[in-house]
Amino acid sequence: MTPTAPEPGPSVPRTRMPRVPFWAQIVAGLVLGVLLGWIARSSDTAWLTTALEKTGGIFVQLLKLVVAPLVFAAIVVSITNLRNVTDAARLATRTLLWFLVTSLIAVLIGIGLGLATDPGAGTGLTPADGSKPETTGSWLDFLTGIVPTDVITPFTELKVLQIVFMAAVTGAALLKIGEKARPLLTLGESVLELLQKALWWVIRLAPLGTLGLIGNAVATYGWDLVRPYATFTVDVYVGCALVMFVVYPLLLAVFARVSPLQFFKGAWPAIQLAFVSRSSVGTMPLTKRVTERLGVPAEYASFAVPFGSTTKMDGCAAVYPALAAIFVAEVFGIDLGVADYVLIAFVSVVGSAATAGLTGATVMLTLTLSTLGLPLEGVGLLMAVDPILDMMRTATNVAGQAAVPVVVAAREGILDREAYGNAHTSPLDDEPVGAPAPQAA
Template sequence: MSVSTNTKSFKLPFRAPFWAQILAGLVLGVLLGWLARSQDVSWLVTTLEKVGGTFVGLLKLAVAPLVFFAILVSITNLRKVNNAARLASRTLLWFMITSLIAVAIGLVIGLVTNPGAGTGLTPADGAAPERTGSWIDFLTGIVPTDVITPFTELNVLQIVFMAAVAGIAALQLGEKAQPILTLSESVLTLLQKALWWVIRLAPLGTVGLIGNAIATYGWDLIGQYATFTADVYIGCLIVLFGVYPALLATVAKVNPLQFFKGAWPAIQLAFVSRSSVGTMPLTQKVTERLGVPREYASFAVPFGATTKMDGCAAIYPAIAAIFVAQIFGIQLGVGDYLLIAFVSVVGSAATAGLTGATVMLTLTLSTLGLPMEGVGLLLAIDPIVDMIRTATNVAGQALVPVVVSAREGLLDRDAYDKVHSSPVDETPADEVPADDPRRVPAAA
């Protein structure tokens, strides 16, 4: 007797779309946060903090092994793709181009609005962070001293380095490395499946994260940082809904609205989770749904999740540097603005796809010679601006593979044109059929 594997009959007759679940979580979180703060309900504040913290903790739990195996497998997957070196170089080039555009927008907004003026803040309000970033730390910190510490301390940059070395070595070994590659692919599939369960909890996590932010900070804090907060949001929104659609329409020659229909679930999750790496499985899923070949998406998305940060590493540090300079009464010149652009393009890997961008900010300030106490001025407002920063990061991580695929003639335009905003299918990426049009022709 055969057992049917068709599970469609067990699905609920109605399931709210993922975006609607997230939106409901946002609304409920705001209401509960406002209630907890206005009525001083301490147990509700604690509950919201625990719910949000648990959700982020679950995301971070899989970060270290997920990054390692995703980078390793993505590099080895390039052997299945024609013109792999060309695709990799084009991906890196567009990462740089979009980062330059983003940092330029951040600089212009900062220079026009003067975010540090009229805040009432003084240098005495700042405090030097316990950990800072410098170019020496960045360069020497790439190579780990052992293979355990990067995983226990969650040093994503070092994990990426080890994964890249392992992936390149596996390519050189050829068939001898196949058992390791098979094991790595199985582990990656397992991690992605487990993380999918966490992602399904995003609406609940949203309630806790947004509610705790409102209950803890309220709206008073935003008043002091009104111009700075508005600058970061405006800059990110210009990139999200101005620059990206323009690139899609003029460079990729596709309908920008279709891109946002397909990528919206990942952008939403990034907004509430504030983690590019935690969102990575969903980002890869929506990128493939947009018609990007799986073999290429499995390289470009993990690579982007650890190095492609238009929000955290371009717009934010540009505006933040101007803000800090104005608070401390330091005049920046043209050379300083060029340094900001350089740091944004080269040093973006320092953000490592984790919650927050403090390391990138300290790297920028140290390069410009600005006081590190400026970081302390921005830590209070960081959770609020980090949401839009991370959403911009993830949108860019999905955008570049679409642009490169379109320019290289690999994009499945039929799949792109038909993509919709329904809930993302949970089928693991590795289970995409071999004859699926999202796969690229194997290398000869």
């Protein structure tokens, strides 16, 4: 007689460490970074300051490592994807129009805040405190700098605007060639997927990057150095906050007829990463993913988000240069007239591509100052607080890069409103768009 097997006992559930939401990891990195930066500055601990600097620097270097090929591949693929979009020219035109409208609103907010608060008055700063930047921007440099002299230098020297130009020409040529270009299109899509996968791994290091970047800023600058710039710093943060939390929600509610709260619920991971990384281009894959999860068709998002990541800079190229021009003029004792403010608006709306999605807005600032005839030494005055300002500027940029495609898609009747209503806040996963996303560990 065969013995009967013993009945299995009750299964014991496996214990798992609870996953910490990605936003909580970022906040923890932010708080710990401020604490360590304060300790490093107050105790004059050189090794801790160096450690924070290297930690943040390596994170930014990893982001920049894939910027050049990522921009090229994304622009090429986005242009070729337009062949799958109905009324592609109409969508592209509407997107550009909304980019211009929001940039104009943003620069008017910057000018208004500057006139109301006089950020350069009473700072104690003098023209002697400034110094000319090593590289400057002018309209001639901007226009002639679009066309590269060779195909290698833009990638080695990270000249993003030239990379965008080459990618646009390549994409247009591939569209013109047609079916014969199919192998190259497939290769481009594969390369883009590869680069985005690599960038996802870097993005998961954002909490460590946050710790290093914020800690180094606190340890290096501190409140004593920031004090003369207090009004200017507050103006930049308030101006960007008005654009991000007032202008964009109004556009979404009035013109797209969607919930602004739901927009921020879906787009917040990209806005959060932009704040930390200070790079619109580095955030681009995440911006594209959250935009698609907000119901924007993938074919259109593949064009609008890369286009916006290199040209739409409401924080860096609208609010900031307007306030900076007023600040510099007041420090140097130069009166600005109505024509000067019109020029500020013109430069901000037309020249925003000069910022090219990289960290910092020095090129845009020098372009604005040179157009107005203001001393370029003013750039040196603002470099001390630039990293602190750049976080909020870049977050504003990315919010706009996600909001405008939603508005355009809604007005064109191609927005998936059900997907928009179900967008969630944790897209840092490797699942395809639309699938449930586990939170990052």
